Amino acid sequence: MATITSHFANVKSTVHFPCISNQRRSHLPPLKPTTVRMSMTQQTRNSQPYGASVQADIEAHIKQFLTIKEPLAVFEPMHHLVFNAPKTTVPALCLAACELVGGQRHRAISAASALLLMEAATYTHEHLPLTDRPKPVVKNHVFGPNVELLTVDGIVPFGFELLARSDDGENSERILRVMVEISRAVGSGGVVDAQYRKTMDTRSDGEEVCHVEEIMRMVEKYEGELHSCAAVCGGVLGGGSEDEIERLRKIGFCFGMIQGMAKRGFNEGNEVNEARNLALQELKFFKDKELDAIKILLNI
């Protein structure tokens, strides 16, 4: 089996963009001024888990724009599926990375929200009862498959819209860069690739065939790429340098690997330790900066 180290050697830095200029430019109309008070203060950080704090901020941000309105047949399922999908550390990592490079949390809140929306969409599709899916569906469906399918078709563009509208006239190039990162991570080069692999490894009776190498490849493409993307997006929107962003890519990937392995029963072992050590090593680069938040979040 390829070691986790070799996986890291393959971490790609595929999207290189120069730092954007600080020239004042004409403004796109921003989203309505946010009424969410960001909860990231030292006080709240001490009084509630960091992950819960950022998750609450992200959900509050989405709720401003995803209200239950007419047509209810469209927006009720959308609201339900977005806020009832399992939580992951991906959106939180985006905000933590933004803060790690010295950015204010609100700079990355739309990207973190878009990531949460994409994950809710992915989760819903993964549990959609299709005529050729072998596994019994264990999730309780509040809505029928047809409505769930349509709802996801609304959630994904809504995520991109939220991100596109977060431009304040000074960060449009950063937002476009983040869009490329998110598109790749959730698309055919990331999550969709992992899902294909899972499909191919599933027997007709629904049992998954477990080849460790293939599982690791799936974890790379799924949790690895998603966390890597989240960290990069936070770094870009927080104004990090290219060096910082590439370190964040590696840290995110390591953390995603740890998460993905744990999800599949690999809680300990050389690979997990190697990933943790590599993440810690890259984090040392940020020694002069605020590290608490991301360490708490990553639990390392």
Add this chain to the structure above:
Amino acid sequence: MATITSHFANVKSTVHFPCISNQRRSHLPPLKPTTVRMSMTQQTRNSQPYGASVQADIEAHIKQFLTIKEPLAVFEPMHHLVFNAPKTTVPALCLAACELVGGQRHRAISAASALLLMEAATYTHEHLPLTDRPKPVVKNHVFGPNVELLTVDGIVPFGFELLARSDDGENSERILRVMVEISRAVGSGGVVDAQYRKTMDTRSDGEEVCHVEEIMRMVEKYEGELHSCAAVCGGVLGGGSEDEIERLRKIGFCFGMIQGMAKRGFNEGNEVNEARNLALQELKFFKDKELDAIKILLNI
């Protein structure tokens, strides 16, 4: 029944952005230089239908970036589903609108491509055999439902990626504006809304219940919004003025209504004539510009 005129009175101008500045800014790395020679010359316009000419340009543009590569399990179905979905006039209208406001076709080629990709995704999902879909599926499926579902999950972000990467450092704000337009048109406020309406009007035996007003509302949200969006995107990327862009929004909407009504058997009648007349009236504004292309395309 509400007349088509009243539908037009409701055409929204929801996204207003100021013209972007012409200041030179730092560049995002553009997509690889295109090798597609745009076929829009007087010669080709005379020798082949305008619609076919722009369609060929759009498909050639997509093919540059959507190659059949590893993993084949991902990219073969993606290629197949994108290029075998029924053609519509939506992507072509985007390029025609760009040229109508004096823009060069290549400025809007990525937006037109993204629109084609979104339409292919929508078509595939509409024909996905779900466990609660009553209608027998008439489309021949080359791939299983699971693969088709996953493939669309790859096609949609690929469309946004293509658009995001088309930034040449001078048009990022325009691209973001276009993203908002496309997200809305294909999402919950547009195509998805129309699809919900269709679902609600479909009886358990699969028969659609036809209320003319409801059909008109579906046409507005589906073909109306999509064509309106396409025309606006072309106008924005071609550098049109706000006035030109809003006129294009109406022209696109009228044309979409004509197309959508024809698709549902309303080939003639007051509504069709009114839509045609309104489109022609708005087109008069562009009297000093090149009108042939868009008139040929719109067949009016």
